[in-house]
Amino acid sequence: MSPNEVTTRSVRELVAADMADRAAEWLATLTVEQRVQAQFASPMAPDAEAERLRWFYTPTDHGGLALRDQTAHQQSLAMQLVASGLSRAGYATVATVMGLENVLDQVEGWHVRWGRQRGRDPSLYWLRLFGRPGDPVWAWRFGGHHISLNYLIVGGRIVSTTPCFIGADPASTALLGAALRPLGGPEEAARQLARSLDSDRYQVALFHKSAVSDIVSGNRPTITHGDTMMHMQDLWRGRFTDPALRDLVDDIDRRAEEGSGYTEADHAATAIYIPPTGLSARDLDPDQRGILRNLIDLYSGRAPSALADAHTAHYAADDVLDHVHFGWAGSLQAGEPHYYRIQGPELLIEYDNTQRNANHAHSVWRNPRSDFGLDSLAEHRRLAH
Structure with missing residues (x-):
């Protein structure tokens, strides 16, 4: 194994360890009822794997525990896990896209519902774990309208960060003296x-x-x-x-x-x-x-x-x-x-x-x-x- 390969392996282990710590901290705050939505079986289980491979970028139920169904503290811990899977710029982009739901609601005249009380809802982003953080195999995903992040950890190393979807609607919107793109x-x-x-x-x-x-x-x-x-x-x-x-x-x-x-x-x-x-x-x-x-x-x-x-x-x-x-x-x-x-x-x-x-x-x-x-x-x- 070359020095570069050793470095890459150690980096993947460090990222995975950070994810496991943040996921475990979030999980520890959940009620029994919340865990039913938040935690699925291990990716090694065929039924769980079928669900893990279902991903979306439309305003549909992405599966998991929605931010709106979490306390403010739980939401903070959830977003800390999301940030662990992204660069600083990547996290800022994802957070911006989530906030754009408020702008899109106005663009559409506040009337689009998609079968729920608020069709464009920045709190309707779902987090779900597959297996237990730190297990030999575990995974997690985060998604909602225009966001889908998917991660797999095997043997204490992050082995996959894709598919990774980010959209923006509107793609460009006016700010005071600037444009947001x-x-x-x-x-x-x-x-x-x-x-x-x-x-x-x-x-x-x-x-x-x-x-x-x-x-x-x-x-x-x-x-x-x-x-x-x-x-x-x-x-x-x-x-x-x-x-x-x-x-x-x-x-x-x-x-x-x-x-x-x-x-x-x-x-x-x-x-x-x-x-x-x-x-x-x-x-x-x-x-x-x-x-x-x-x-x-x-x-x-x-x-x-x-x-x-x-x-x-x-x-x-x-x-x-x-x-x-x-x-x-x-x-x-x-x-x-x-x-x-x-x-x-x-x-x-x-x-x-x-x-x-x-x-x-x-x-x-x-x-x-x-x-x-x-x-x-x-x-x-x-x-x-």
Whole structure:
């Protein structure tokens, strides 16, 4: 094992230990009734694993104990656990997105309900543990509208931090004398890369002249060859029984599809393929490769800084970056609908800003080989038997 590998291992152990301490402290404050919602069985249990792989970014029940059902002290401890899984900048972004629910409520005229008393509720974010903190295998997740954080710890080491979803609605909103854009950095960096391409290379990178209306991977637990965009109706925990809510979801999906103008053939053009489509990093000049590396860092930088540094070092290697592809769909003009994807063997990044007149952004960071730590969990099961 090289010195770098030793350092990375020790960092993963330190992060996992911090998570375990904060999770245990939160858990110790819960009542018996709260624990029923907060704590699920170990990821080693098949039933628990099926639930752990269900993740969402819509305003649906994400599963777990909601912040609104916790005391102020419990909420503080819950957010301390959330912060342990993020860099300082990542935590600030997540906290901002949660607060945007108040702004979105006003944007929508305070009347959208989604089958609950308040449809846009910054206290409706759920925390759930799988197993007990410090067990040989345990996991936790935190999510609500436009947030989904998922972690797996095996043998006292954090082995997975993906899928990691962060969205923003509105994507840009006015402050006094400034603008608030939680995902502005990743949007502008990708646009800079796309604009830097000459005509020939831009055509290779271009998936479609129009932007697909959502991230293509959706909330699938795993990525497979040929995946096309999931429709709104499939992004919830079950189907609505209320006809008015079913009609609302259908209408949102219909308007999104009409806005993109996509047919089945268009969705096939923007599908996820393995090996990836788009422009290979091999065909970028040194400055463009630097932009691409910076763009990847803006996603892996969501993780605790020591883990993020390891990701940066990984993609600093030219032979690793060479296997990454970049693709774009839609307009290059700021304020107009667009979508981009960065894909490699261990990397899938997607970003769209298309809905609500290109003022509603989604972004996700994934690892097709190791989302939810499924590879590490399979190896643990093999060694345990």
